[in-house]
Amino acid sequence: xxxxxxxxxxxxxxxxxxxxxxxxxGDGVFRTLKMLSGKPLAWDIHYRKLASDCAALxxxxxxxxxxxxxxxxxxxxxxxxxxxxxxxxxxGQRGYAxxxxxxxxxxxxxxxxxxxxxxxxVNGVKVRVCDLRLSAQPLLAGxxxxxxxxxxxxxxxxxxxxxxxxxxLDAGGSVVEGTMSNLFAYAGGELFTPDLSCCGxxxxxxxxxxxxxxxxxxxxxxxxxxxxxxxAAQELFLCNSVIDIWPIRQLQEKIWAPGHLTHQLREMLRKxxx
Numbered sequence: 001x002x003x004x005x006x007x008x009x010x011x012x013x014x015x016x017x018x019x020x021x022x023x024x025x026g027d028g029v030f031r032t033l034k035m036l037s038g039k040p041l042a043w044d045i046h047y048r049k050l051a052s053d054c055a056a057l058x059x060x061x062x063x064x065x066x067x068x069x070x071x072x073x074x075x076x077x078x079x080x081x082x083x084x085x086x087x088x089x090x091x092g093q094r095g096y097a098x099x100x101x102x103x104x105x106x107x108x109x110x111x112x113x114x115x116x117x118x119x120x121x122v123n124g125v126k127v128r129v130c131d132l133r134l135s136a137q138p139l140l141a142g143x144x145x146x147x148x149x150x151x152x153x154x155x156x157x158x159x160x161x162x163x164x165x166x167x168x169l170d171a172g173g174s175v176v177e178g179t180m181s182n183l184f185a186y187a188g189g190e191l192f193t194p195d196l197s198c199c200g201x202x203x204x205x206x207x208x209x210x211x212x213x214x215x216x217x218x219x220x221x222x223x224x225x226x227x228x229x230x231x232a233a234q235e236l237f238l239c240n241s242v243i244d245i246w247p248i249r250q251l252q253e254k255i256w257a258p259g260h261l262t263h264q265l266r267e268m269l270r271k272x273x274x
Contacts, residue, residue, distance in 0.1 A: 007070045007108045020105055021089040026147030028088035029053040033241050035083050040071050041273050042241065045204045053143045054087055062087060062106045070108035082242055084109040088146070114242060121266070124249030124258055125164035129227060130154040134170050134199040142202035151179045164246065165238055170199055174224045178238050182206035186235040186261050190219045205239040212268050235259030244269055
C-alpha cells in the first residue's frame with residue numbers, strides 16, 4: 001500500500017468534505033516549511049505564526065503536539081520534503097455563518113522537495129512586475145490565509161521559463177511581495193522590505209532575515225517601496241521557507257551581480273538550519 005501523502009485530523013485520508021469551509025470559502029490559514037533529516041525547519045516561528053493567524057481569524061488552533069505528531073508520521077513515511085499545514089473552520093452548511101459547533105479541520109500534506117536550478121540561489125533569478133494589483137484589507141494583512149486567488153491570477157500572467165517570479169504591487173503602485181515570496185532591497189547601507197500593514201503575507205523567512213540583519217547591525221527599514229527604488233538598489237533578493245534566498249539578477253532592463261549581503265544572509269540562514 002502506498003503511504004498517504006496527507007493526514008486529515010491525524011488520519012491517513014487524501015480527501016476532505018466538499019462542505020469543508022477551506023473548499024467553500026478559503027476559510028482558514030496555512031504554513032509551508034521544509035523537513036530535513038527529521039527536523040521541521042524554523043518550527044517555533046511557523047507554529048507561532050499559525051497560532052497568531054488563527055487568532056486573527058477567530059479560529060481555534062490545534063496544539064503544537066498534534067502538528068508535531070502529524071509531521072513525524074509524514075516524515076517516517078516519506079523522508080525529506082515540504083510539509084504544508086492547514087487549518088480550516090471545518091465542515092459547515094451553505095452560508096457564511098460560523099458552524100455550530102465549530103470543529104476545525106487540521107491537515108498536514110507532504111510534497112517532495114522542489115527541484116529548482118542551482119543557479120537560482122547562486123547567480124539569481126529574473127523577475128517581472130505583475131499587472132494584477134493587490135487589494136487592501138488590513139484585517140487580513142500579513143495573514144497566510146487560504147484565499148490566494150490574487151496570487152493564482154498573477155502567476156497565470158506569464159509562462160516564460162526564464163522568469164522565476166512576479167512582483168505584486170498594491171493599487172498605489174508600491175511593491176508588496178512576490179507571488180510566492182517576500183522581497184528585500186539593499187541600498188545605501190540599509191535593508192528595505194515592504195510594509196505589509198494593508199496586504200501581503202508576513203513570511204517566516206522574512207522574519208528570520210529581519211532578525212539576522214539586525215544582528216549584523218544593518219538598519220532595517222519597513223515601508224513603501226516603488227519599482228524605481230528597486231531599480232536603484234545595490235542588491236535585491238526574494239525569500240520564502242522553501243527557496244531560502246534567491247538573489248534577483250534582472251528586473252526590467254536592470255541587471256545585478258550577486259551581492260555580498262545576500263550571500264552572507266543566505267549562509268547565516270543555512271547555519272541556523274543545521
